[in-house]
Amino acid sequence: MRTLPLFLLCGFLVLFARPAQGAPSRTYKVVVHESNPMTEVSRAQLSQLFFKKSTQWESGATALPVDLNDSSPVRAAFCDEVLKRSLPAVRAFWQQRIFSGRDVPPPELASETDVLAFVRANPGAVGYVAVGTPTPGLKVVTILD
């Protein structure tokens, strides 16, 4: 009789079990100006910078986040994994901030080339591009989960 509850418990746990997975490989990388002293940044801090809940780096410099345009799959992945929201939900968040007169979203640039040029031109800037995109003259920072 003891085996039946044990069997049912195992069956119940199996229902919630998922196949073992490693850490998901990222499809993007985060870049900052080469003068930025940061070498790594937590996901939470990155999220706060892109939602403008924080507007400064730890050094005190003003942070300037920059987004790719919303048709970019790299942006969708960045929203899902770093901001922990889908792109429509991020847009809804910014609608609320815009119309309540609080803030405007980071600039949206048309291409990765534009994003890289923006980050090169602004010491406080932070952006993201596809993981395979060359980023000469910029620093790639590690994202800590």
Added chain:
Amino acid sequence: MFHLRWLSLCLGVLLLSGPASGMPLADGKFFIHGYGHLSTGRTWENVYLGSNDELGQHDVGSTLMFRALPVQRLVVNTQFSFEKEPGESLELEVDYAFAEYAFSDKLRLRVGRNQLPLALYSEIYDVGTLRPFTALPQGTYGPTSIGAENYDGLGLTGRFNLPAEWMLEYDAYGGFLDQKDALAMDCEDSVGGVCVVESQMAGGRLALWAPLEGLRFTTSGFVSRIPEKSEEGEHDVLGVLGVGAEYLGESLWLRAEFFNLFSDAAKTRTAYLEAAYFLTPHWQVSGRLEGSRSWSPTPIPAALLTYLRHREVAVGLNYWFNPHLVFKVSFHNVNGNRFAQPEPSDDPTAFLRPETHTKLLSLGTQFSF
């Protein structure tokens, strides 16, 4: 002809709103945004939300918002609205025009005509793409002394990052407020048929943002007084205090608020619970429960107490073309005549013996860019 114009407007909205998403200009130093709405409805008994027993009453409005960043730390915001309520002509209003100087994230100073940081919806009063129903809950945001869109004066705002990804945002303000007073006996000024009284006020709001994105808790309120003394030689003073919670998730939106209004003229308690759920990326179902009750210090005949009561159950179905354009249809079942009132007539018995039960079918489209 009317239907043709209405359809043309709808088509224009559809064409404009699809690709629209705001316009950053001047290298990110100047922004133009806007929103608008078209709505109609039909009631069975009484007039509610501007609708009566003839489908065709309509409410039209559009708003343009300009935000400029002339120098670092300084932001100038202005917003203009064109509104046409049932039976009235199109009017231009300045919703707000203020300058904000950011000393830091923790301290920003606002001067001018500001959005009123009260409750969950006051700052986004007319933005239909940020809510599941065409109209806001009337007990809090309707023709009462609680909800207002803006104030003239000075405000402080800022935010503090707390441990574990919590964030606290605060507002403190003072100045002048055009306060709606639907129960006023003598009225010198009115907006949309509701008496407006200029008053001095001071208030504040605390908003606690949780680590779970989309979740926040608020408490807000203000105290106001009418500058002129009453017949008793005293200033009429009014206090508003409330709490609210909001969760805007991927599929689920939840909002709940409770407000209390204290004054010598009347006391009011109002609350609502609103939920909406995306069945698919386009289809959303919504529901709302609301109750509002006022008490008068002077005795009121039992038959007229219904003018101090409002209970409402509403259900809705929305189709979102994208986050900037939505079509909404909703059905509202109302008990009480606080906000659903008999059509104005020369027959006083219509007012003295009102039908207390009102049903409303509402249709509308709302967009933003």
